[in-house]
Amino acid sequence: MTETLPQTESVAADQLKCLIERIERLEEEKAGIAGDIKDVYAEAKANGFDTKALRRIVSIRKQDHAERQEQEAILDLYMQALGMAA
């Protein structure tokens, strides 16, 4: 990118470079945390816990209970209609 090119192009290039660097930095951080999570599961396993069950609990707790039950209403209605009522 030299001075023979229109300025707008080099500006866009700089902008692009900057965006990508920000993304890459953030992805690094994310990967670091993912590694930490893995470590916790490994530690749990080493202490005799079933990691598969662990993951399910985490997953279940993740569903926001408010929103979940909001949907539950419609769901229950349909399930009753099908004779699937719990």
Add this chain to the structure above:
Amino acid sequence: MTETLPQTESVAADQLKCLIERIERLEEEKAGIAGDIKDVYAEAKANGFDTKALRRIVSIRKQDHAERQEQEAILDLYMQALGMAA
């Protein structure tokens, strides 16, 4: 969990609770960063960049360049065999 249960169980429960809380805290952080990444892509889009192409660049840069070209070779070979040579 009352005093009628063996002590070892309550210890395990405490340990479990602790593990799960650590995981949940880390996952929150991870989700936060994922959100930040999304924001950067949104910003890029708002500035007229093609986010799909952006993602491809990030992805390409991620791959170890040596290993990348190794794959490219196999791919080219197959494509030639199919008469799909670029």
Add this chain to the structure above:
Amino acid sequence: MTETLPQTESVAADQLKCLIERIERLEEEKAGIAGDIKDVYAEAKANGFDTKALRRIVSIRKQDHAERQEQEAILDLYMQALGMAA
């Protein structure tokens, strides 16, 4: 691929071509069925059903109940430990 190349190469190329064509044919079929499914949801919606709830029912029913409850045992144990018993 001409007769100046070793025969084994052209054989491999034929084999490759054949494999790919089989895959492509199957993927076409699969896409056709996916389209049919979409149509059924559209029809359901046209009859006043909430497609989101519909999808959830289908999803719930998909989990093989036997295997699901098998896992449920461990899960319940852990949830009790956390004071999350339903």
Add this chain to the structure above:
Amino acid sequence: MTETLPQTESVAADQLKCLIERIERLEEEKAGIAGDIKDVYAEAKANGFDTKALRRIVSIRKQDHAERQEQEAILDLYMQALGMAA
């Protein structure tokens, strides 16, 4: 669903049941075909093909070739701007 409920509800329930059964039947078919595809890849692998490259070829062929090159152009442009020109 007994005669104490309004007739419209039981009609809706029947309709719903029917819709769900149709969806489930189609999803079964779809899963069957997905299995067939997996088998073809397995066969390819057994014959010494690199399945990863295979998948990429199938994927590439899927894209409308015109649209593909359109994307390639944008990508090249961005890569040049970053000094990543191949």
Add this chain to the structure above:
DNA sequence: AACGCATAAGTAAGAC
């Protein structure tokens, strides 16, 4: 026409 969601593909890790 653009946004977010939901499914589907591909990738990488863990179990047997």
Add this chain to the structure above:
DNA sequence: GTCTTACTTATGCGTT
């Protein structure tokens, strides 16, 4: 070492 399973990414679809 293979094979499944889980996670991540990507594409396409429905909605607004």
